[in-house]
Amino acid sequence: MSLKLTVIDQTPIHDHCTAASAAGTSVELATECEGWGYHRYWVAEHHNSIQFAGTAPEILLTRIASATRHMRVGSGGVMLSHYSPYKVAETFALIGGLFPGRIDLGIGRAPGGSHLSSVALAAPGTVAQHDAFPQQAAELCAFLRGGFPAGHGYAALTCNVDASTLPSLWMLGSGGGSSTLAGQLGMGLALARFIAPKACTPAIFEHHAEVYRQAGMTTPAPRLVALAVICAASDEEARFVAGTAVYRKMTAGRMPREPLQSPAEVQRRYELMSAQERAEFDDTLGDMVVGSPETCRREMQRIADEFGCDEVGIVTVTYRLEDRLRSYRLLAQA
Numbered sequence: 001m002s003l004k005l006t007v008i009d010q011t012p013i014h015d016h017c018t019a020a021s022a023a024g025t026s027v028e029l030a031t032e033c034e035g036w037g038y039h040r041y042w043v044a045e046h047h048n049s050i051q052f053a054g055t056a057p058e059i060l061l062t063r064i065a066s067a068t069r070h071m072r073v074g075s076g077g078v079m080l081s082h083y084s085p086y087k088v089a090e091t092f093a094l095i096g097g098l099f100p101g102r103i104d105l106g107i108g109r110a111p112g113g114s115h116l117s118s119v120a121l122a123a124p125g126t127v128a129q130h131d132a133f134p135q136q137a138a139e140l141c142a143f144l145r146g147g148f149p150a151g152h153g154y155a156a157l158t159c160n161v162d163a164s165t166l167p168s169l170w171m172l173g174s175g176g177g178s179s180t181l182a183g184q185l186g187m188g189l190a191l192a193r194f195i196a197p198k199a200c201t202p203a204i205f206e207h208h209a210e211v212y213r214q215a216g217m218t219t220p221a222p223r224l225v226a227l228a229v230i231c232a233a234s235d236e237e238a239r240f241v242a243g244t245a246v247y248r249k250m251t252a253g254r255m256p257r258e259p260l261q262s263p264a265e266v267q268r269r270y271e272l273m274s275a276q277e278r279a280e281f282d283d284t285l286g287d288m289v290v291g292s293p294e295t296c297r298r299e300m301q302r303i304a305d306e307f308g309c310d311e312v313g314i315v316t317v318t319y320r321l322e323d324r325l326r327s328y329r330l331l332a333q334a
Contacts, residue, residue, distance in 0.1 A: 003304055004311040005332060006040035007033050008076050008194075008226050011054035012260060014321040022053035023060055025321050030064040032325060034071040036332035039311065041068070042076030042106060047113030047121065051248060051260050058091050065099045074104025076190065076226075076313070077172045079112040081128070082121040085136045086157065089143035093161040106170035106190060107140065109133040109178070134181055141169060141185050170222070175199040176207065183211025188222030191307070194315045197287040200225070202307045225303060226313030228288040231327040231334070235291040241327075242290045243267060245317040250277075250284050262319045293334035300331075 009029065013022045030041045043060045046052040054060055057075040065073040078088055088105075096103045109131075111118045118127050142148045144166060148155040171182035174195040182189045189208045193200040205223050212221035228245060232238035243266035251258070261269070270281060289299045304312050314331065318324040 002310070003301065004039040005037070006042060006224060006226075006311060006313040007038055007328065008042050008044065008313045008315045009054070010044045010046065010052045010315065010317060011060070012317045012324075013051060013053050014260070014324070015262065015319050016321070017053075019050075019053045023063075026054070026060060027064055027067050028321075029325060029328065030071070030073070031067050033328055033332075034068045036329055038071060038328075038332065040072040040074065040104060040313075042074045042104065042313070044076055045079045045108075045112045047111075048117035049113065050257055058088075058095065061103075062095055062098070065095070065102060070102075072102050072104055072168075073099070074167070074170075075106045076104075077106035077108040077170070079110060080107045080136050080140065081109060081111060081133055082118065085140040086143055086154070089140055089159050092167045093144065093159040093165070096161060096165040096167045100165045103165075103167040104170060105144075105167040106172050107137060108172040110174075137171065137181060137185060137187075141187070144169070168222070170224075173204070176201075176204045179204050179208040180211050183208045183221065184215050186212060186215055186217045188224070190224045190226055190313060192226050193303075194226050194228035194288075205307055205309075223307070223309055224311045224313050225307045225309050226315060227300065227303065229296060229300070229314045229316055229327065229331065230288065230290045230318065231293055231296045231316075231330045232323070233292065233330075235295055238290045238292065238295075239285065240267070241318055241323050242285060242288060243270070244319040245288070246281055246285045248317060250281055260317070260319050293330045296331060297334040 009026050011022055011026045013019055043057045044054050045057045046054055057078055061073050092105045143159050144161055170188040170190050171178050172190045174192040179189055191200050209221040230238050230242040232241050240263050243263040244260050247261055247266045289296050300312055316324050316327050
């Protein structure tokens with residue numbers, strides 16, 4: 001099976017960057033990835049982070065679409081709980097009109113930040129005390145597809161979108177919780193194995209495909225499995241470079257938060273870890289795809305075959321931008 005490659009860009013703040021300048025590295029990476037043959041380029045949404053700078057995917061993806069010509073560009077994803085579905089629909093209808101046939105709208109239910117950032121984003125309202133995501137997702141799809149029934153309170157509202165400018169619609173999930181909703185709404189499913197590798201199983205895609213078919217969709221259910229990947233010239237070098245991403249994930253819930261740590265600093269801290277901490281570090285590393293181009297190619301193909309995918313999303317977090325660029329280049333060549 002020939003794999004299509006998609007970038008999932010969290011806009012990490014590399015060693016030489018400030019939060020203000022980090023967005024420029026995403027534009028640089030995107031233009032390079034288009035030249036290397038990548039199929040899509042998605043940008044994530046994070047808030048109140050000292051490691052990731054992508055706070056507004058709708059702005060960043062528009063800049064990237066302007067700097068590229070052919071590659072699909074989108075959100076991976078908009079954290080819908082913070083926003084009005086109508087506003088998101090209007091925003092992406094506008095972007096789709098600027099770049100017809102190239103825009104993807106991926107949505108997720110996670111907050112993408114702390115509780116405090118969610119409170120600030122909801123102001124002057126309050127954070128919802130119930131799960132409004134299913135209703136929000138359904139309304140978003142209806143706004144973009146003109147799907148409100150006559151008599152519905154929103155039926156008179158319109159978005160300036162037609163078949164040629166309609167963004168493709170995706171739902172992000174890190175387990176099976178979103179598969180039914182995505183299928184019912186006729187949305188593609190992007191499974192974030194890089195977040196919860198043990199919770200992501202091929203059965204989730206099969207369930208989504210069945211619900212998608214029952215919803216009356218006649219095309220194959222779009223699916224994408226997203227992996228954490230670090231590629232370098234050798235397996236040993238890749239494991240060293242991957243230390244930054246492994247340590248970041250291992251310490252994600254700890255306070256105080258730190259910027260991304262260099263591989264050398266992570267190695268120093270690894271030597272000081274307890275046996276339990278080392279086991280956690282090694283287990284986290286083992287859940288990633290890390291190695292030489294051939295090692296990564298073989299493992300990515302194995303996972304794609306297991307999940308029945310012809311498209312793989314790649315999340316690569318490194319301390320240096322140069323290592324990240326090289327990783328994506330080597331993967332494309334492999």
